[in-house]
Structure formats: structure tokens, C-alpha cells
Amino acid sequence: MLRRSMSLIGALAVVAAAVALEANAADKVPAAVAAAVADASRPDADKQRDADRKPAESVAFAGIKSGDKVVELFPGGGYYTRILSKVVGEKGTVYAVAPPKRPDAPAGAPDPAAAVTALAADPGYKNIKVLQQRPSELSVPEKADVVWTSLNYHDFHNAPNADMKAFNTTIANALKPGGAYIVIDHAAAPGAGATVTSTLHRIDSATVKEEVESAGFKLDGESDVLKHPGDDHTARVHEASIRGKTDQFLLKFSKPKK
Numbered sequence: 578m579l580r581r582s583m584s585l586i587g588a589l590a591v592v593a594a595a596v597a598l599e600a601n602a603a604d605k606v607p608a609a610v611a612a613a614v615a616d617a618s619r620p621d622a623d624k625q626r627d628a629d630r631k632p633a634e635s636v637a638f639a640g641i642k643s644g645d646k647v648v649e650l651f652p653g654g655g656y657y658t659r660i661l662s663k664v665v666g667e668k669g670t671v672y673a674v675a676p677p678k679r680p681d682a683p684a685g686a687p688d689p690a691a692a693v694t695a696l697a698a699d700p701g702y703k704n705i706k707v708l709q710q711r712p713s714e715l716s717v718p719e720k721a722d723v724v725w726t727s728l729n730y731h732d733f734h735n736a737p738n739a740d741m742k743a744f745n746t747t748i749a750n751a752l753k754p755g756g757a758y759i760v761i762d763h764a765a766a767p768g769a770g771a772t773v774t775s776t777l778h779r780i781d782s783a784t785v786k787e788e789v790e791s792a793g794f795k796l797d798g799e800s801d802v803l804k805h806p807g808d809d810h811t812a813r814v815h816e817a818s819i820r821g822k823t824d825q826f827l828l829k830f831s832k833p834k835k
Contacts, residue, residue: 606637613663618701623656629821632660634802638827639759641723644668648717648751650726651675654692657727662702670704672717673697677709712736713744720753727761728825731780734771745792749832758794758830760785761803763823766810778814782826794830803827 614633627633636657641647643666652658652673661671675690688694690709697705710716712733733744748758765772765779773779786796803825812819 606633607642609643609664609666610636610641610660613660616659616663619659623659626656626821630656631802632657634800635761635827636660636664638798638800638802639723639725639829640757641665641725645722646670646672646719648672648674648715648721648724650712650715650724651689651729651732652693655696657725658693658696658705659702661725662705665704667704670706670719672706672708672721674708674710674712674715674717676711713740713747715747715751717751721751721756722753723757723759724748724752725759727759728763730760730762730785731771731774731778734774734780741788742791745789745794749792749794752832754832754834756832757797758789758832760789760828760830761825763814764808764810764826769810777810777812779810779823782828785826785828789828789830794832797829797831799829800827 610633614627641661641664645665646669647661647665649658649661649671652675658671658673665671673693675693678686678688690707693705694707696702697707708717733739734741752758762785763779765777765781767781767783769781770784771780790796805822805824808819808822808824810824814820814823
């Protein structure tokens with residue numbers, strides 16, 4: 578009986594510790610970030626994805642703040658663009674870098690920048706500046722505090738003749754000394770390297786670290802907030818069984834100050 582009671586006490590202690598850790602994590606989200614995520618102008622479709630994408634914790638981990646100049650690579654529909662715009666505020670800028678239309682794209686193919694161009698035209702998001710550039714040719718009007726890319730790094734590998742060291746050096750050149758480079762992506766199985774970037778659309782976090790550090794960056798930290806232990810890393814990320822529930826990594830690198 579005593580042993581059972583002690584086991585129950587131990588279990589309750591574990592639960593209490595987990596709750597405390599979750600509360601502490603919530604406490605670390607700055608008010609400006611929480612307000613940006615709660616902003617009423619965000620589409621309901623975006624808000625429904627928040628439980629999986631955890632934008633408040635992710636942006637807080639990145640350290641993005643009011644007045645920052647942020648470069649977002651391949652913003653897609655603008656899920657993060659909206660949030661970043663509200664966090665950096667009127668004194669900040671979000672450079673949304675979308676790919677140009679492919680020369681071989683069929684007539685009537687959508688413009689990859691259409692969604693963020695429409696967003697930038699909204700008076701509530703006037704600090705968004707849209708650039709259409711290939712990642713390897715990144716050029717922004719001013720040095721950035723942060724370069725952010727979410728669920729895209731593996732695709733940069735899939736470009737013809739991709740040179741990841743050159744690509745990451747281009748990122749470094751776009752940043753201020755001490756600036757941050759944030760990479761979120763779908764995790765591949767440990768040891769898979771970059772072998773499944775075009776099939777499963779995943780990449781091994783160890784490969785990303787090696788590639789980014791080879792361009793002179795320093796790994797400042799990584800977060801487990803986007804981990805999904807139920808993902809065995811074998812499914813394509815677009816499959817209905819795993820979509821929105823993939824195991825992801827969140828890495829923060831910094832450009833040396835000297």
C-alpha cells in the first residue's frame with residue numbers, strides 16, 4: 578500500500594513538473610508576440626494551424642522584437658509574415674522574399690508572390706516589402722537583424738546545381754553582425770542527411786547544422802517545441818496521415834560580430 582501511494586505521489590509530481598514547465602514556457606513569450614498571434618485580423622485557417630505550428634513559442638525563441646528588420650524566405654501564404662509584421666511593428670520591416678515565376682511555368686500558373694503581395698497592400702501590413710528573388714541571389718535593401726525560413730530549407734537543396742555553402746554565405750551577407758538565422762524544417766531520420774529532400778521533403782537537422790556552420794555561422798540554440806515523437810520520419814510530409822504532425826526542428830544560428 579505504501580509503495581502504491583509513493584508511486585502515485587511520484588506520478589503527481591511528474592505531472593506538476595510538466596505543468597510548471599509549460600507555464601514557464603508560456604511566461605517566456607513576450608507580450609508583443611502573444612498579441613501578434615492573437616491578432617483578430619489573422620485568418621481562421623491560420624489560427625487553426627497554431628496548435629501544431631506553435632508560432633508564439635517559435636517567434637519568441639527567435640528573439641524577434643519591435644523595430645527589427647526581418648527577411649522571410651519563401652513566405653508562401655503569409656502564415657508567419659502576418660505575425661512577424663505585427664511583432665516588428667511600425668519601426669520594423671519584413672522583407673518577404675518569394676521566388677520568381679519559373680520561365681517554363683504554364684500559362685495561367687499562379688504567381689508565387691501573389692499572397693504576400695496582396696497582404697503587403699493591406700494598410701494594416703504596410704511594413705511588409707515583397708521581393709521576388711532566387712534564394713541564391715538574395716539581395717535586400719538593408720542588413721537584416723533576422724533571416725527566417727520555415728519548412729523550406731530542404732527545398733533549397735532541390736534547386737538545380739544547389740550549392741548550400743554559397744547559399745548560406747548569401748544569408749550571412751544579408752545579416753548584420755550578430756544577426757540571427759532561423760531554420761525550421763521537417764526532420765528526416767537521423768543519418769539520412771539530404772537524401773530525402775526531394776522525395777519525403779525532409780532533411781536531417783545534423784546536415785543543416787553542418788552546412789550552416791560551414792558558412793561561418795555559430796549554432797546558438799535549438800528548441801524541441803515542434804517535436805512530434807509519433808512521427809517515424811518515413812512518410813512524405815504532404816501525406817494526409819502526417820500533414821501538420823511532422824517532427825520538426827527549430828534551429829537558431831548567429832552571424833559572428835567580427
